[in-house]
Amino acid sequence: MTAPTQRQIALLVSVVGAVIVALDGTILLMAQPAMQRDLGASVAQIQWTSTGYLVAVAALLVIAGRLGDRYGHPRLLFVGVLGFGAASAGIALAPTVGWVIVLRAVQGGFAAFLQPATLALLRLAYPADRLGKPIAIRTSAIAVAAGSGPLLGGVLVAHLGWRAVFWVNVPLAFVIAVLALAVRTPAPERANSPRLNLTSAGLLAVALALLVHALADVPARGWTAAPTLLEFLAVIGVATVLARHERRTTHPIVPPAVARSVPVSASMAILLVTTAGLFGALFRVTFYLQDVLRLDPLASGLRVLPLTVLMVLGSPAAVAALRRYGARRTAIAGTFLVVVGIAGLSRLGPASTWMAMAAAFAAIGAGFATVMVTATGTVVGDAPPGYAGVVGGLKQTAMNIGPTFGIAIAAGATGSAVSTMSSTLLILAALAALGLLPASRLPRRPTHQEGNDTTASHPTQAPTPQAAPARHANS
Incomplete structure (x- = not known):
């Protein structure tokens, strides 16, 4: 099988794997009321x-990625998607x-095996200078899946019942x-691959699980409730123990080469705060549209x-901007558009026109596509x-914690939908x-992506285990 064909298969697997997770996340929203009644x-x-x-998902993402680096990402993806x-x-x-609750947790565990592998396959199949286009395709597919999830879910629930959304x-x-x-990828060199540090893995899983659980319960308990504060203190305590253990162990769960990578750390920070602002704003505005403007779910979706x-x-446009202006200016422009869009939503009221709201959402969409393409390309390409x-x-952990954090801020605001929407959205814009x-x-x-240099004709390869070759981890 030729190299271009292998790249196309890897891209297809990456896109469909990302789509099934994105679709599952939004299609469930339409099934939950019927599930509750049934x-x-x-x-x-x-x-x-x-x-x-x-x-x-949050507890196992990093661990799953580490296992993929050691045992091979196609293998982890195969297990994850079947599970x-x-x-x-x-x-x-x-x-x-x-x-349902137990099996949803099991489903989340297998999703954690699936998600990092879909990104790692792109890194393995494409050289760094050609990652822009596949990442843009993947981002666009995720947007379509997430956007169509509620509509598809509504049709399935209305005609076949809530169980159909899982079938x-x-x-x-x-x-x-x-x-x-x-998918054919070089086999990982397990003899030279650091083993998984079970202590670090356990501490990281506990810290992330506690953090996500605490944030998810903020809407019901509030930020200052005793259980919430205790969980946050527990997160700090476990994270402190993890940091000390990581400094001392010879096999840290987050390798020093990753921890010291400024582009990787910066990209994940951008994704964390922009997804928090975006999903928090969507949560708040959705309630405003339905509770204040009295729009039905379909009209709100439109x-x-x-x-x-x-x-x-915006995804292909972001690739062109990234190639011409570089990651820094492209990411700054994308983040600025997200901020402007959220701030624009904060100024809307019952008398606002449809065009004003559409312009604000358009700015957020274009900005977030730019941020996603730039940050994902940097994370994958500079890994x-x-x-x-x-x-x-x-990266996927940041994409899971960010929305949970943003929704916690939006849902934790007290007061009526009218009185708090503007101030809450301004807080999310600042975030x-x-x-x-x-x-x-x-x-x-x-980054001169889609270039014509010789590296564009074959997957990246590296010389020695000490230099952490790409084939070492199927990355």
């Missing part, structure tokens, strides 16, 4: 069908809400698993549609060879603006 569940139990999934599909089938057959994952998972078997459209259209899995896990600081630390020079 299973006789409480609101808290239905919330745990989402919280349990998020906790499992994801099997858990989905189990949820569709679940007799009680308790089984959708089963054939998709099977297709991805078959495609994953066709108001937000410019965001999805501009994410799809130290041999560590793309753990870097992909860290997104913090991304300008790490954006200024990204590389300044343009």
Whole structure:
């Protein structure tokens, strides 16, 4: 099989793997009310069908990426997607809400195996100077999947019931698993690969699980509730122990080459704060549209549609900007657009025109597409060879914690929807603006992607285990 064909298969697996996770996240929103009625569940139990999934994903992403670096990313992706599909089938057959909660957590664990591998495959299949286009395609596909999830979910629930939204994952998972078997990558050199530090892995999993659980429960308990504060203190305590252990161990869960990479750290910081601002704003504005403007879910979705459209259209434009202006200026411009869009939403009121709201959502969509393409390209392209899995896990962790944090801020605001929307959105805009600081630390020079140099004709290879070659980790 030729190298171009292998790249196309790797891109297809990466895109479809990312799509199945993005689609599952938004399609579930339309199934939860019917699930609650059918299973006789409480609101808290239905919330745990989402919280349990998020906790499992966040706890295992970095660990899964590390395992992929050691045992091979196609193998981890194959296991992850089959487990994801099997858990989905189990949820569709679940007799009680308790089984749904447990299987959603299992599904989240397998999703953690799946997500870092989809990014690592791109790093392995494409040289750094040609990553822009595949990352843009992947970003656009995620935007389409996330945007169409509520619509597809509504149709399925209305005609086939809530269990149908989980059956959708089963054939998709099977297709991805078959495609994953066709991906050919250099075998990882396990003899030279650091083993997984179980102590670090356990501490990291506990810290991330506690953090996500605490943030997810803020809307119900508040920021100053005793359980919330205790969980945050526990996170600090576990993180402190983890940091000390990482400095002393010979096999840290986050390798020094990754921890010292300024572009990687800056990219993850940008993703953390911009996703927090974006998802927090969407959460707040959705309630405003339905509770204050009295729009139905379809009409509300149409108001937000410019965001999805501009994410799809903005991704290839971001690649061109990245190639011409470099990561630093492109990321700064994208972050600025997100901030302007969220701030624009804060000025809207019942008398505002549809065009004003569309312009604000369009700015957010274009800006977030630019941030996603730039930060993802930097994370994947600048990842130290041999560590793309753990870097992909860290990137996905930021993408999971950021939205949870933003929604906690938006939902934790007290007062009526009218009185708090403007101030809450301004806080979220300020939070997104913090991304300008790490954006200024990204590389300044343009990346000449899709170039014609000789490295563009074959996957990146490196010489020795000491230099952490790309083939070392299937990254």
